[in-house]
Amino acid sequence: MEKIRTRYAPSPTGKMHVGNLRTALYEFLIAKHAGGDFMLRIEDTDQERFVEGAIDIINRTLEQTGLTHDEGPDKDGGFGPYVQSERVKTGIYMKYAKELIDKGEAYYCFCDKERLATLKTEVVEGKEISIYDKHCLSLSKEEVEANLAAGKPYVVRQNIPNEGSTTFRDELYGDITVENAELDDMILIKSDGFPTYNFANVVDDHTMNITHVVRGNEYISSSPKYQRLYDAFGWESPVYIHLPLITDEDHKKLSKRSGHSSFEDLIDQGFISEAIVNFIALLGWSPEDNREIFSLEELIKEFDYHRISKSPAVFDIVKLKWMNGEYLKAMDFDRFYKMAEPYLEKFIKDGLDKKKIAAMVKTRIEIFPDIEGLVDFFNELPEYDTEMYVHKKMKTTKESSLEVLKELLPALEAQEDYSNDALYTMLQNFAAEHEYKNGYVLWPLRTAVSGKQMTPAGATEICELLGKEESLKRVRKGIELLGG
Ligand code: GLU
Numbered sequence: 001m002e003k004i005r006t007r008y009a010p011s012p013t014g015k016m017h018v019g020n021l022r023t024a025l026y027e028f029l030i031a032k033h034a035g036g037d038f039m040l041r042i043e044d045t046d047q048e049r050f051v052e053g054a055i056d057i058i059n060r061t062l063e064q065t066g067l068t069h070d071e072g073p074d075k076d077g078g079f080g081p082y083v084q085s086e087r088v089k090t091g092i093y094m095k096y097a098k099e100l101i102d103k104g105e106a107y108y109c110f111c112d113k114e115r116l117a118t119l120k121t122e123v124v125e126g127k128e129i130s131i132y133d134k135h136c137l138s139l140s141k142e143e144v145e146a147n148l149a150a151g152k153p154y155v156v157r158q159n160i161p162n163e164g165s166t167t168f169r170d171e172l173y174g175d176i177t178v179e180n181a182e183l184d185d186m187i188l189i190k191s192d193g194f195p196t197y198n199f200a201n202v203v204d205d206h207t208m209n210i211t212h213v214v215r216g217n218e219y220i221s222s223s224p225k226y227q228r229l230y231d232a233f234g235w236e237s238p239v240y241i242h243l244p245l246i247t248d249e250d251h252k253k254l255s256k257r258s259g260h261s262s263f264e265d266l267i268d269q270g271f272i273s274e275a276i277v278n279f280i281a282l283l284g285w286s287p288e289d290n291r292e293i294f295s296l297e298e299l300i301k302e303f304d305y306h307r308i309s310k311s312p313a314v315f316d317i318v319k320l321k322w323m324n325g326e327y328l329k330a331m332d333f334d335r336f337y338k339m340a341e342p343y344l345e346k347f348i349k350d351g352l353d354k355k356k357i358a359a360m361v362k363t364r365i366e367i368f369p370d371i372e373g374l375v376d377f378f379n380e381l382p383e384y385d386t387e388m389y390v391h392k393k394m395k396t397t398k399e400s401s402l403e404v405l406k407e408l409l410p411a412l413e414a415q416e417d418y419s420n421d422a423l424y425t426m427l428q429n430f431a432a433e434h435e436y437k438n439g440y441v442l443w444p445l446r447t448a449v450s451g452k453q454m455t456p457a458g459a460t461e462i463c464e465l466l467g468k469e470e471s472l473k474r475v476r477k478g479i480e481l482l483g484g
Contacts (some may be wrong), residue, residue: 004036006212008062008069009201011043012054015262016061018254018315019216019246022280026214026243028067029281029303036211040072041204042083045194061263064273066296079208084200093195096203096233097156097188105232106188108154109136110147122184132157132185156189158199158225168227170220170240172310178224186225198222202229210238212305217242241305244284245312254315266320270368272331272339275324283313293326325366336362343371349379356465360456374456378465381474384451386481394439401444402482407434408445409475418468423460448478 006027010020031038040062044050062069071077081087100106109132119130137159139147147154160183167177188199195203205213220242230237246254254261260269266276274295281299282292285308294302328336337358344354361374376382389401396404408430415426431441446459449471455462463471 002211003209004031004034004211005039005209006031006036006214007039007041007205007208007210008067009041009043009204010058011046011049011197012051012058013046013049014051014054014057015264016057017262018260018266018280018283019243021061021065021263021276022246022283023214023216023243024062024067025065025277025280025299026241026285026303026305026308027212029299030212030214030241030305031070032300033303037070037077038067039077039079039208039210040069040082041208042073043197043200045084045088045197045200047192047194057264064267065263065277066273084195084204087200087204088194092207093189093200093203094193097195097199100158100188100229100232101156103232104159105228106156106158107137108139108144108148109157109185109187110139110152110154111135112153129184134159134185137185153191155187155191157185158188158229160185160225160228166224166228168223168237168240170223170242171305172241172308173220176220176224183225183228186222198225199229202226202233205238206230206233206235212239212241214241214243214305217244241308243308244310246283247312247314249314249316251312251314258315260315260317270343270370271320271324272327275320275327278327279320279323283315284309292323321366328365329363331362333359333362340368340371343368344375347372347375347379352378352465356461357456360461364456374454377450377452377455378462381449381477382451384447384481388447388451388453389444389478389482391439391443394437394443396440396443398482400440401447402479402484404436404441404444405448405475405479405482406484408441409472409479412468412472412475415468418464418471420460420464423463427460444478445475449474 008024008027010024028038030036040058042055042058069075071079071082073080073082081090087093097106101108111132115135116130116132119133121128121130123129136157160180162181164180165177166180166183167175169175186198187196189195204210223240223242227237248254248258256262260266263276267273277296278292278294278299281294281303285303285305287294287302287307337355340358340361341354344357348354348357357375357378361371364374365371386398389396389398411426411430415423417423427441427445428438431438442459446455446462449459449462449466451474466474
């Protein structure tokens, strides 16, 4: 059996869109699942769309997500160059274009802008394109030679007959047949000598022995034209897998406006790469059972591309947050601390034990920025509503809380050891002596020292962190607020 070879073929045009990362991930998984090779190819033939720094983003993202390529610009596997602008210099595209011209499957076109502007246009996928009328197909060999000799600018177009139909196969959609009359004579080589994506993807996928091509389904309408190129060359086409659209919660195409359409956006928002990868794997693919948490290794084992869905996948940020929280819970503490530290630095004043606070929040946050809302009270007691002292289950009221805090204050003042354990024992004894349930004492104390309804830890842990002086200050403040 031939070796499975897949490629991720990004155009360096900016950030790593979630859809692109999904393509890369699926290509990676298909290859690795079958023990094959995953290749990186940079498609930079559209010089106008090239963005400085975009290649670095691609490399960095692949590294961060663990989608390690076996071949690429930095790892020669004998199929290079792996950057299309470098491939142009080898003359490969023009060589194959000429082969098509000789076969009558392509032709030189010398039409200038003015003439093209007079052609009929059609809206294809929201873009207005002009339908070429095959004007230059009728040029004689001599006319073409003369134009070329005179240095007249030209493009090379694919020659698609107006009759008949073309069929190609997609693994998910099955056979798709279109009437040739609906296919335009697309440009293969542009006037700057560069190939279009439409041509380069066919030449490169074939010459690089690619067996499976995964890409967004915006390419599905062009695929019959690619099929015609494969047929014209007498090449076998790769297995095609066109992926469903990714939408936002409003079922509109996921765009920049959502604020979380790229890998960098998500990292900036405090998500971790393993969770992002896990989440993206499930945007269009699902395992046989309903399992949702997968490491990359587990995905490699489980990934069967036949289970990719055709229906649009909704990017549910709430689900991603949940998943990220699961990853944080399972993460080893040292790594968690390293990642949480910048946030703790920002929100926690000096002198407080950041490691202890990190341990408190680890199982309670979904993304790192959640830390702020959980720990801000450590820095400063917030203003709070005394209604918070009322707790039905603990049977506490404002009055009972005032009484308890007043009784407790001298005991807290006398207490030397403010470690969590010592404080807890002291409070238990205090409650027993007064015949109170523990919660009847702990609830008012926790409210007084935090000023919060929800805290990442109990009363005594908070007191331990705050220390004696600050804890007492807050208890006195509570008494004052309760009118004592
Ligand atoms: N360069 C194309 C893009 O970034 C790749 C499409 C493909 O995978 O064939 O959209």
